[in-house]
Amino acid sequence: MVHTRMSDPQAPMILMRRIEKSFGPVLANRSASLEIWSGEIHALVGENGAGKSTLMRILAGLYKPDAGLVEVNGQNVTGWSTADAIAASVGMVHQHFMLVPTLTVAENVVLGREPKRGLAIDMARALLEVQELAQQFGLDIDARSCVRDLSVGVNQRVEILKTLFRGARILILDEPTAVLSPPEILDLWKVLRHLRDGGGTIILITHKLDEVMDVTDRITVMRQGETTSRMKTSETTPAEIARAMVGRDVVLQHAGSGGWGIGSGAGEGANNSPAPIPYSQSVSIMPSPQPTTELPPALRAPLLEVQNLVVAGANRPRAVDGVTFSIHPGEILGIAGVEGNGQTELIEALAGLRSVVSGTIILGSREVTQASVRERSAAGLSHIPEDRQRRGLVLDYSVGDNLILGDQHEFTRGSRLDRGRITSNAEAKISHFDVRPPDSLLPVRALSGGNQQKVVIAREMGGEFSVLLASQPTRGVDVGAIEFIHAQLRAARAQDKAVLLVSAELSEILALSDRIAVMYGGRIAAIVSRADASKEFLGSLMTGATAA
Structure with missing residues (x-):
């Protein structure tokens, strides 16, 4: 429901105050707040599980807050629906795709807003409009392709296109460049700056500090569901942002024009121990240990x-x-x-x-x-797949069961799974790889995207x-x-x-x-x-x- 009041031109376009949101025992947002002004590109950053995506899904009408206030353009929109948000030109491009695999690109983009000829859907017009929009924004997509046949990267472009098709003026982007090449990222920045300069407002959820520094105007940092810091991009550094995100110093490098990265360059930056490195010990990065043989790799x-x-x-x-x-x-x-x-x-x-x-x-x-x-x-052979949800996890299985996928035969007693060993294995890997929340019985779909990835990493790199x-x-x-x-x-x-x-x-x-x-x-x-x-x-x- 939307409650209207007079808009203050000096007030933020988006105002979120004391937002609370829980999923069972997991408190995703705790008194979180956000202020975003019209005509800015705003970065929302934080560790995995910090509550960023939850807060943005509340803004986009996908979730209703348990408590708190949400205002958009001076209107109280607390608890509004996705239809209300779309009507108000608020659109969200999700990190995990919200597409129908059996439909074409054009059908996904126009879904719910199909052009009509009489009572029938005008698919020729839909194809033309979607293809023209893709070309306008430099998105290399064939509108006739079936989504299930597309790569992860092309699916990401379809999500962006779908939101732009709905005329979004407040655009929420959740990790939008994860699958784009450097030229495509530059093209996306041009699009976002054009939208901003035309009065649009962009919220960028990202972990890439070079993106934060390159394209944003302001930054909000979240940690453990709370808003902890606000800063102007021009007045901060990647090291300060990283420290605010994780609560400690993080070793960063700037690889020339390659952008901000973690650790040192090739041949440097590994922990000094040859064993797998516990998360809590990965703060101080030491020079790489040398291989156990004196022969260089190319001669072996x-x-x-x-x-x-x-x-x-x-x-x-x-x-x-x-x-x-x-x-x-x-x-x-x-x-x-x-x-x-x-x-x-x-x-x-x-x-x-x-x-x-x-x-x-x-x-x-x-x-x-x-x-x-x-x-x-x-x-x-061990394999970390590119699409954790499609290839790496069974979302309805528990964290513990996902940590033995492919190796179930190693965790049996007679003809049955050995639950005690599965739990012990899960507890060790959850601790070692800092999976949050640390609950082996929780369905893996309840975890944030980053913590889902940690489950995959733990399984694939935690063995021989x-x-x-x-x-x-x-x-x-x-x-x-x-x-x-x-x-x-x-x-x-x-x-x-x-x-x-x-x-x-x-x-x-x-x-x-x-x-x-x-x-x-x-x-x-x-x-x-x-x-x-x-x-x-x-x-x-x-x-x-x-x-x-």
Whole structure:
């Protein structure tokens, strides 16, 4: 319900006061507050589980607060519906997609606002309007495509397009650049600045401090459900923001034009212990330990070899088109590229989730091209999937049950699951990887996106493996968790494991990789050493330029 009063031109466009919201025993917002003025880009930052997304879902009408006040444009809109919010030009682009997989892009975008010809839906007009809008905002999308056949990155673009189609003037973006290339991010900033300069208001939920510094005007920091800090972007630093977010100093680096990252560059920044590093000990980052052998990685037998691999995609017979590479013990090979250029199909083929058309996959000394997922796991392969909800978790299962997915046969007593061992395993990994809230019986869907990712990381890196496929391992997690996950990846390298890192974040690729491959059009455009790589060079290859 909306209660109207006279608008004060000096008052904030959005005012939230003393917001309380609980989900069972979990208190997501506790006396949270927010003030945002018209015509600004405002960053809302905080650790995973800090309550950012919950607060924004209250603003967007998806949740009703248990207590508190919400005002938009001087109107009391506390407890309003999504329809009220949309009518008031408030739109939210969610971190976890809210799309209908069986519909096309155009059908998803116009859903609920379908253009009509008489009593029938005018799909030709819908296709035209959606395609024109996509072109207007520089979003590379085929409006005729079925959403279930699209990559994670393209799905993200559809979400943004859907919100813009509804004429949003107050635009809430939850981790909008997680799957965009550097040129696409710059294009998005142009769109957001254009909206702001035209009187629009943008709220950016993000963990990327370079984005906060580059594009925002003001910042609100949340921790454990409360609002703890407000600051002008021009008057603060990434280190101060990170400290306010996690309550301690976080080791940051600025990789030149690569943006703000966590820890040090390639070959530096891992914790000094070769064992997996507890979250609480990942504050002080020490130089990387050297591999246990004196031979450099390139002179040792590879742990993963891929030869002339061809893999079909949903709409392309050669989504992966003749890819060849190898990864040696004690090495991280990073794969950069815009989403949709074969990275998803490559990782799924290596993990055993997608059939191979031709080519060879060798794990250690064993060919596993036709091996099952379980056989590859037994041979030492571990896999952090890019889409945690679709590939990495069963959302209705408990945290404890998700921590043994794929290894249930290791947790049996006779013909039944050994609940005692499952609970002990969960408690150890929850503590080690700082999963919040620390409740092994809680359904994993009740966790924030970042804590869901920690469950996947805990399962895949908490056991024995020799080769790790890490696809977007830090997507949607906070700076403290990124610091921890990066330290885990470096520790794996120090233990002579081979890591294949796929990331849409060039700063992450540059910070962690020993060598970097760029995928474009299903092929490897180039493989270069970290010393020869830069954000500009890699970015040009990601958009189709040819390596010199």
